[in-house]
Amino acid sequence: MTVVVAYADTPPGHAAVEAAVAESAREQEPLVLVPAVRGEVPPDVAELERRWPAAAGRLEVERADLGDPSDAVVQVAQRRDARLVVLGLRARTPVGKLVFGSTAQRILLDATCPVLAVKPAPA
Amino acid sequence: MTDAAFSALGSLADPSLLLMLAVGVLAGLVIGLIPGLGGTGAVAILLPVTFGMDPEPALAMLIGALAVVHTSDTVAAVLLGAPGSASASVTMLDGYSMARQGQAKRALSLAFLSSMAGGLIGAVGLTLAIPLARPLVLSFGSPELFMLTILGVSLAAVLSRGNVVKGLTAGFLGLLLGLVGTSPTTAEERFSFGSLFLSDGVSLVAVALGIFGLAEIASRVGQRDVAEKPVELTGGWGSGIREWLTHWAHVIRGSLIGIWAGVLPGVGATAGTWLAYGQAVATAKDKRTFGKGDPRGIVGPESANNSVEAGDLIPTFLFGIPGGVPSAMLLGMLLTYGIQPGPAIVTDHLDLMYLIVWSFAIASVAGAFLCFLATGSLAKLTRVPFAVLGPGLLVIMLLGAYQEGGQIGDLWVMVALGVVGFLLKATGMPRAPFLIGFVLAIPMERYYYLTASLYDGAGWMLRPGVLVFGAVLVVPVLWTLVKKLRRSVGADDGHRDEHEPDDAPVDELEGSMAGTGWSLGLALATVAVFAGALWASTSFSDEAQLMPQLVAVCGLVAGLVLTWQEVTIRRSRAEVAPDDDVHSTAYDVGAPASSGSTLLATRPVATEPDARLAARRRDLVIAARTFAAMAGFLVLVMLGGYLAATLVFTPAFLLYAARARTRTAVIYTLVLGGVLLVLPSLLPVDLPMGILQ
Numbered sequence: 001m002t003v004v005v006a007y008a009d010t011p012p013g014h015a016a017v018e019a020a021v022a023e024s025a026r027e028q029e030p031l032v033l034v035p036a037v038r039g040e041v042p043p044d045v046a047e048l049e050r051r052w053p054a055a056a057g058r059l060e061v062e063r064a065d066l067g068d069p070s071d072a073v074v075q076v077a078q079r080r081d082a083r084l085v086v087l088g089l090r091a092r093t094p095v096g097k098l099v100f101g102s103t104a105q106r107i108l109l110d111a112t113c114p115v116l117a118v119k120p121a122p123a
Numbered sequence: 124m125t126d127a128a129f130s131a132l133g134s135l136a137d138p139s140l141l142l143m144l145a146v147g148v149l150a151g152l153v154i155g156l157i158p159g160l161g162g163t164g165a166v167a168i169l170l171p172v173t174f175g176m177d178p179e180p181a182l183a184m185l186i187g188a189l190a191v192v193h194t195s196d197t198v199a200a201v202l203l204g205a206p207g208s209a210s211a212s213v214t215m216l217d218g219y220s221m222a223r224q225g226q227a228k229r230a231l232s233l234a235f236l237s238s239m240a241g242g243l244i245g246a247v248g249l250t251l252a253i254p255l256a257r258p259l260v261l262s263f264g265s266p267e268l269f270m271l272t273i274l275g276v277s278l279a280a281v282l283s284r285g286n287v288v289k290g291l292t293a294g295f296l297g298l299l300l301g302l303v304g305t306s307p308t309t310a311e312e313r314f315s316f317g318s319l320f321l322s323d324g325v326s327l328v329a330v331a332l333g334i335f336g337l338a339e340i341a342s343r344v345g346q347r348d349v350a351e352k353p354v355e356l357t358g359g360w361g362s363g364i365r366e367w368l369t370h371w372a373h374v375i376r377g378s379l380i381g382i383w384a385g386v387l388p389g390v391g392a393t394a395g396t397w398l399a400y401g402q403a404v405a406t407a408k409d410k411r412t413f414g415k416g417d418p419r420g421i422v423g424p425e426s427a428n429n430s431v432e433a434g435d436l437i438p439t440f441l442f443g444i445p446g447g448v449p450s451a452m453l454l455g456m457l458l459t460y461g462i463q464p465g466p467a468i469v470t471d472h473l474d475l476m477y478l479i480v481w482s483f484a485i486a487s488v489a490g491a492f493l494c495f496l497a498t499g500s501l502a503k504l505t506r507v508p509f510a511v512l513g514p515g516l517l518v519i520m521l522l523g524a525y526q527e528g529g530q531i532g533d534l535w536v537m538v539a540l541g542v543v544g545f546l547l548k549a550t551g552m553p554r555a556p557f558l559i560g561f562v563l564a565i566p567m568e569r570y571y572y573l574t575a576s577l578y579d580g581a582g583w584m585l586r587p588g589v590l591v592f593g594a595v596l597v598v599p600v601l602w603t604l605v606k607k608l609r610r611s612v613g614a615d616d617g618h619r620d621e622h623e624p625d626d627a628p629v630d631e632l633e634g635s636m637a638g639t640g641w642s643l644g645l646a647l648a649t650v651a652v653f654a655g656a657l658w659a660s661t662s663f664s665d666e667a668q669l670m671p672q673l674v675a676v677c678g679l680v681a682g683l684v685l686t687w688q689e690v691t692i693r694r695s696r697a698e699v700a701p702d703d704d705v706h707s708t709a710y711d712v713g714a715p716a717s718s719g720s721t722l723l724a725t726r727p728v729a730t731e732p733d734a735r736l737a738a739r740r741r742d743l744v745i746a747a748r749t750f751a752a753m754a755g756f757l758v759l760v761m762l763g764g765y766l767a768a769t770l771v772f773t774p775a776f777l778l779y780a781a782r783a784r785t786r787t788a789v790i791y792t793l794v795l796g797g798v799l800l801v802l803p804s805l806l807p808v809d810l811p812m813g814i815l816q
Contacts, residue, residue, distance in 0.1 A: 071401075075413060075414075078409065078410055078411045110408075112408065112409075
């Protein structure tokens with residue numbers, strides 16, 4: 001089974017990859033990263049494998065056919081029959097939660113498989 | 124009101140009206156196939172034909188074309204993967220995939236039926252809007268109408284693609300152009316530089332065809348031949364029809380979204396179609412097949428892009444705020460007939476409104492039906508490379524623009540605006556606010572002076588209607604500020620934005636030169652234009668001076684902000700990639716493709732390889748050559764008259780620029796020449812005469 005990560009080049013995004021690496025370590029499952037930030041350059045696999053050598057050989061980056069990041073993550077998860085989606089959250093102030101939308105929230109609500117939400121380690 | 128409705132239907136039984144409707148539908152279907160034209164091109168090309176007609180047949184034809192333009196543009200998208208318009212590119216996502224899996228007919232039948240339903244539901248929406256809006260509209264006085272014109276331009280600027288500053292600058296430029304001519308209150312000549320020709324104002328058709336039509340020709344004429352083989356038209360029609368019925372929820376949802384998108388000024392078919400697609404994806408539990416041939420990716424968007432055109436008509440006719448560019452032109456046309464939008468239409472010309480509704484509905488059904496019948500031939504038509512269509516389109520467009528005033532100067536204005544339109548398109552400045560500003564300029568001034576003379580002092584500003592519209596004015600500005608704030612704060616944007624992935628632009632030219640020297644130059648040029656206008660307007664009398672000065676001052680501010688944005692972009696790009704001198708970015712750095720914002724929250728978007736920049740340069744050269752050819756054509760026209768000029772220009776263009784075969788060139792020229800010979804006897808069309816004739 002596959003583990004899908006909603007990836008961003010930010011601390012929450014990296015935390016998600018770490019958690020996913022740990023999750024998939026036991027069964028050595030393929031790890032599929034889906035860029036979840038509009039406009040960001042998709043990560044380079046070689047560079048990712050350098051950062052997380054534990055996942056070497058199992059990492060892929062896949063972009064979906066959909067423009068909206070949350071839809072893209074869910075689409076990839078469904079297509080790859082993922083057993084888990086991992087995403088990174090960051091702390092928001094109460095106002096922040098109110099005013100700003102959330103890709104993470106939509107993934108949580110739309111995904112058809114379990115979702116693991118992690119936070120980056122406190123600085 | 125029901126009698127108005129049925130009397131309008133009865134009037135359609137008149138064969139001449141039906142004939143006009145049929146002509147409109149056919150023209151709309153053909154124009155929908157040609158890339159880059161869309162509803163705007165359809166109305167702009169057909170508008171000159173309506174000069175001298177009564178409003179009823181004119182509207183029947185124009186609405187007939189507008190209703191079906193989005194039905195036929197699907198054909199190229201589905202069969203060739205080459206969408207002719209931005210809204211068709213949404214259908215292409217799933218339609219082309221489906222076609223490649225051998226189910227082209229299924230995709231097309233889903234699309235045609237959805238288009239038809241979208242048109243019908245849009246017509247229903249329009250019908251319902253009339254009695255709903257009527258009491259509101261009847262309460263409007265000139266202060267409210269004045270606020271509505273301001274609202275029209277500003278909403279179009281704020282809601283259109285690209286950033287707000289660019290939209291506003293375009294809007295002010297359009298307003299300024301609209302003020303050229305005779306002042307409505309003092310009958311002074313403004314900005315005419317002593318030319319008798321300009322003192323009559325600039326012609327709407329020349330502006331629309333120049334900014335949109337000629338700019339599109341210039342940008343697409345360099346396209347290489349369509350290399351793709353069209354997908355085989357296989358599969359059965361019947362299964363597509365039955366399947367369509369199961370997606371009725373998507374049809375209705377898509378149509379409603381489309382109507383809503385149409386009602387918002389400046390939000391056109393493209394945005395509405397993407398919204399519908401996004402909603403279809405969001406509400407789907409199983410998202411796997413989207414992008415790979417999911418019928419839900421066709422049904423909703425196709426309904427939306429037809430109903431948008433109906434939705435566009437609601438604010439246009441009821442409030443006088445153009446919902447989109449084609450309806451802005453319809454508005455301009457009605458104004459020349461002396462039919463004021465808003466209260467006048469709802470009381471005196473209700474039958475016209477219902478004629479529009481019926482025409483839209485009938486055209487939608489007829490269009491879909493014709494598309495089913497003629498898919499094969501339509502598919503063949505889409506294979507014709509644009510360079511071959513170019514000269515024919517050019518000849519027709521120029522001829523059309525000539526009809527309004529019979530002045531060759533209009534044609535030169537058109538070509539000049541074509542260059543402007545090309546530059547606007549290339550630097551990512553939206554052109555819709557420009558046209559809307561142009562159409563609304565004189566009405567705005569008229570309503571203002573009417574208000575000022577009817578209401579003493581500033582008491583009118585406290586009227587509830589005015590205050591409400593003022594609030595409406597402010598809200599979208601706040602909304603875009605919030606959106607900008609969201610993007611800047613960081614990675615988790617969260618705002619559902621359905622637009623396609625950035626690496627699949629439909630039209631390579633659009634926005635491709637944003638953030639380069641060209642856009643900076645354009646920004647500086649706009650500042651110069653507004654400064655010049657400000658200076659020139661000091662010589663007008665006080666009353667005639669007010670509007671131009673206001674527009675020039677606001678435009679100057681907008682232009683300066685734009686220049687500052689451009690400078691900041693260039694500086695930040697230089698910082699981000701100082702050692703990257705092999706690559707150069709021709710896209711905005713950091714922000715989503717169409718925004719000229721200076722906020723850099725994420726890493727830069729992929730830097731452009733050299734090849735792409737070279738392609739941009741190539742496009743520029745081709746465009747420059749095309750415009751030079753157009754100018755050359757006009758010189759020929761001035762010398763030898765239209766027919767002779769066409770006979771010389773067309774083969775030259777086809778042989779050198781389009782690299783067509785000699786046989787094609789000869790036949791094409793002969794046909795075109797024949798059409799021009801015959802046309803004056805069929806339609807009230809004048810051909811420009813040359814000096815030597």
